[in-house]
Amino acid sequence: MSGVPETMRAIQLTGHGGPDMLKLTHDMPTPTPNAGEVLIKTGAAGINNTDINTRIGWYSKGDGNTEDASWGGQALQFPRVQGADICGTVVSVGEGTSSTLIGKKVLVEPCLRESGGSVLASPWYIGSECDGGFADYVTVAAKHAYPVESQLSDTELASFPCSYSTAENMLSRAAVSGVDTVLITGASGGVGSAAIQLAKARGARVIAVAGSAKRESVLDVGADQVLSRDANLEVELGENAVDVVIDLVGGDSWPDLLNILRPFGRYAVSGAIAGPIVSLDLRTLYLKDQRFFGCTVLDDGVFARLVDLIEQGAIKSLVAQAFPLEAIAEAQALFLEKRFTGKLVLDMSL
Numbered sequence: 326m327s328g329v330p331e332t333m334r335a336i337q338l339t340g341h342g343g344p345d346m347l348k349l350t351h352d353m354p355t356p357t358p359n360a361g362e363v364l365i366k367t368g369a370a371g372i373n374n375t376d377i378n379t380r381i382g383w384y385s386k387g388d389g390n391t392e393d394a395s396w397g398g399q400a401l402q403f404p405r406v407q408g409a410d411i412c413g414t415v416v417s418v419g420e421g422t423s424s425t426l427i428g429k430k431v432l433v434e435p436c437l438r439e440s441g442g443s444v445l446a447s448p449w450y451i452g453s454e455c456d457g458g459f460a461d462y463v464t465v466a467a468k469h470a471y472p473v474e475s476q477l478s479d480t481e482l483a484s485f486p487c488s489y490s491t492a493e494n495m496l497s498r499a500a501v502s503g504v505d506t507v508l509i510t511g512a513s514g515g516v517g518s519a520a521i522q523l524a525k526a527r528g529a530r531v532i533a534v535a536g537s538a539k540r541e542s543v544l545d546v547g548a549d550q551v552l553s554r555d556a557n558l559e560v561e562l563g564e565n566a567v568d569v570v571i572d573l574v575g576g577d578s579w580p581d582l583l584n585i586l587r588p589f590g591r592y593a594v595s596g597a598i599a600g601p602i603v604s605l606d607l608r609t610l611y612l613k614d615q616r617f618f619g620c621t622v623l624d625d626g627v628f629a630r631l632v633d634l635i636e637q638g639a640i641k642s643l644v645a646q647a648f649p650l651e652a653i654a655e656a657q658a659l660f661l662e663k664r665f666t667g668k669l670v671l672d673m674s675l
Contacts, residue, residue, distance in 0.1 A: 329364065329416055331355055335460035336653050337404035341382040341391050344654040348404070356456070356464045358419035361442030363426055363467050365433070368479025369647070370458035371410025372660050372669040373487050373515065374598065379407060379453055401453065408458030409435040409451050410670070412482040415470060422467045430479075431470040432632060433458070435487045436623040439466040448622050458483075459653065461673060471632045481642035484668040485635060486628075488515035491595050491620065492523050492571070494627045498618040499569045499591040503528025506566070508558075508585065511573035511598060512548065513539040513666045515643075520571050521546045522640045532567065534558075534574075542666040546643065558585050565613075569593070579603035586615055593618040643667025649675035 335353040340346050358364040378384055379401065382391040392400045411433040415426045421442065437449040451457045451465065475482060501507055507524045511517040512533035524531050525547045533548035540551045552561055554574075558581045565587040572582060572592065576599025583606075586592060592615060609615070634640050645665035648656040649672065656669050 329355055329462070333461035334650060335406050336408075336650060338380055338401075338407055339404050341380065341401070343381075344657060346380060347653055349651055353406075353460065355462050358417055358422070358464045359441040360420040361422055361439070361466055361468075362419040362464045363415045363422060363431075363470050364417040365411065365413040365431060365463050365465065365470065366416045367411060367413040367458050367461055367463055367673050368430075369412050369483035369673060370408040370671045371483045371487060371515070372653075372656050372671065373409055374596065375409060375450075375487070376407045376452065377657055377661065399454070405452070406456035406458075406460045406463075407452040408460070408463075408671075409453075409487040410483050410668075411435075411451070411458035411463060411486060412479045413458075413463070416462075418467070426467060426470065426472070429472040430475075430482075432473050432482060432486050432635075433463070433465050434469040434471060434623065434628040435490065436621075437466065437469055439468055441466070459650065459671065471628060473632055474636050477635070477642055479674075480647050480670045480672045481644055482635070483670050484515070484642045484644050485519075485631065488668065489519040489523065489640065490623055490628050490631050491516050492520035493631050494623050495571050495593040495595055495618070495620045496520065496523055496527065497624055497627055498620055499571070499593045501527050501529050501569055505529045505568040506532065507569045507571060508532045508534065508562075508567045508582070509548075509571045509573075510534045510554075510582070511596065512543050512551070514573065514663070515668045516573050516596065518543070518546050518643050518667055519640075521548050523634075524571070526634065526639050529569075532562070536663070538664070539666055546666065558582070572596070574599045575603055576600040577603075580606060580609070583609045583613070583615060586613070588613045589615070591616045591618065593620050595620040644670055646670075647672040647675065
C-alpha cells in the first residue's frame, strides 16, 4: 500500500471498565484491506453512548457476566478499537474492489452486513464486532463506504453516521409522515437532535423533551415545542396527544409515553439512558392497538437516504466540540455530563 505507514495511532479498549481501559498506542499495525474491502484514512470519528456502554459492559444482561456485552450479544474481543461514527478518505482497496473509490471522501455505515467479501450471518457493528474509527486507519467492506459530496469538514461529517442513521431508521420503522405529531425524548443528544431534523424533513410536527437549560438550543435545531424532561407529559399534553414516540430514554416515567400516544400510535426505541427496565401495563398496549419497534439494525436504504440528505444540505451538522484522539477520556467525561446539544467528535488532525 503505497504511502500508507506500517503502523498507526489507535485507542485500544483493553477490557470492560473505566476510562483506564482505553490505551493509546502509536504502533498498532495498519490494517490491510481484504477482498471486497477498502482502507480508509480516518479524518474524524464521533463519540457515542454506545462507546461508553460497550466499555462498561452495559449491554450485558448477565449480572456481571460480560459474555453478551457487545451490540451483537456476544463477548467482546479485546483489544478492540471502538468508534462507529467515521468520516475519512479511501487510500487503498482490496482484491476485487473498484479502484475508483481511491481518493473518495466516504462515510461509513455503522451497521455491517458484509465483511471481507462475505455476507454476515448476523449484522456486525463497527467498533464492537470489528475495529472502528478511533484510529488513523480502518478497513470496511466497500458496500458500507458511501462516497459523499459535501463542503462540510470531516469533523462535521463524522457527526452524522451513527446518530442520524439511527434516527432515520426509527422514523422509517414508525412510518413518520407530514400528518404526524412526533414526541422525541432525549432530544438534545446526538440521536435526538438528529431525529428532530429528520422528522421535520418529513413534514412532521415535533415535540421535544430535553433538559430545561437546553430549551433554546433544541428549538434552534427545529423543534416546534420543547418540554422539560421533568415535566408531567400527561398534564402538559393530555392523553392521546401524539402519533409517534421516538424514545431514547426509557426509565421510570416510561408509562407516560404510552398514555400520551394515540390509539394505533407507533412507539420506536433505540436507547435507555434513564434505565432499561420499564413498567408496561399491557392493557394500554392492546386496548389502544399500539405498535412497538425496537431499532438497532439499519433497514435497507436508510444510510443511502441519509447521505442524500447531507448532500442536499437538508440537515445540518451539530458539532458541540472537537478533541484530538489522545483526549478521548476527556471527551467521554464531557459526554457523560450531557451539558451540550449535538455531538462531540475526535478530529484526527488535531
